[in-house]
Amino acid sequence: MSYQNTEILENLIREIKSCRICESSLPLGPKPVFSVGPESKILVIGQAPGTKVHATGIPWNDLSGKELRRWLDVDAEVFYDTGIFSIIPMGLCYPGRGKRGDLPPRPECAPTWHNKLxxxxxxxxxxxxxxxxAHAYYLGKRRKSTLTDTVRSFEDYLPHYFPLIHPSPRNKFWHQSNxxxxxxxxxVLREKVRILI
Structure with a gap:
């Protein structure tokens, strides 16, 4: 990557980190959490930071992240190596709490920043x-009728996309049922990742 391109990316990262588009809707204030590198081979697109991730500023630095890394069969050192992984959530800031867990990712983030990144x-x-x-935004009408069917049909979206259930502990019942x-x-996920790293 040329010096000029590196400088453009660094400027974009600074611009995103200072984003205030939906500041009035964020209970803990804006704090975009993401990690990107121009050499990355794998992109992780999740939902939005939780409170622990918001506090530390480290993406997937929680129980969900621990489970995701188990699925991928990688340790934290590999996972946070931007030469291998970039991490961009659908919502870059903690969206707040709802009746059944965290609120959905703010809708402004993906259309504003994803293409630029x-x-x-x-x-x-x-x-x-x-x-x-992430399924809805990137797969659109190609999604199956349920999230479970989309994940079960993961081979339909390869080699570019690999749809997954969220690794949150709240999905324990789903895993027991599936x-x-x-x-x-x-x-298959582990093998795809192993080949790329």
Whole structure:
């Protein structure tokens, strides 16, 4: 990557980190959390930071992240290496709490910032779409009728996209009801990641 392109990306990162588009709707204030590098081969698109991630400023620095890294069979050092992984949530800031957990990602983030960041990620070979919001935005009408069916049909979206359930502990019942995920999906995911890293 040329010096000029590196400088453009650094300026974009600073611009995003100072974003205040939906400041009035954020209970803890704006604090965009993401991680990108021009050499990344795998892009992780999740939902939005939780309170722990908001506090630390480190994406996926919680129980969900620990479970995701188990699925990928990578340690934290590899996961946070921007030469391998870039991490861009659908909503860059903590959206607040609702009746049944965190609120959905703010709708302003993805249309405002994702395409601009994509322009600086020329080496992405695989994009992990984690949760219904990433599925909806990136798969659109290609989604199946349910999130479960979309994840079960992951091969339909390869080689570019790999749709996944969110690794939140709140989805424990889903995993108990869908043992095929660990049996069929996780081994393929690990192999795809292993090849790329």
């Amino acid at each position: 994509w322009q600086h990620l020329p080496n992405i070979k695989l994009t992990l779409l984690i949760g219904q919001y 043992p095929w995920f660990e049996q069929m999906v996780v081994p």
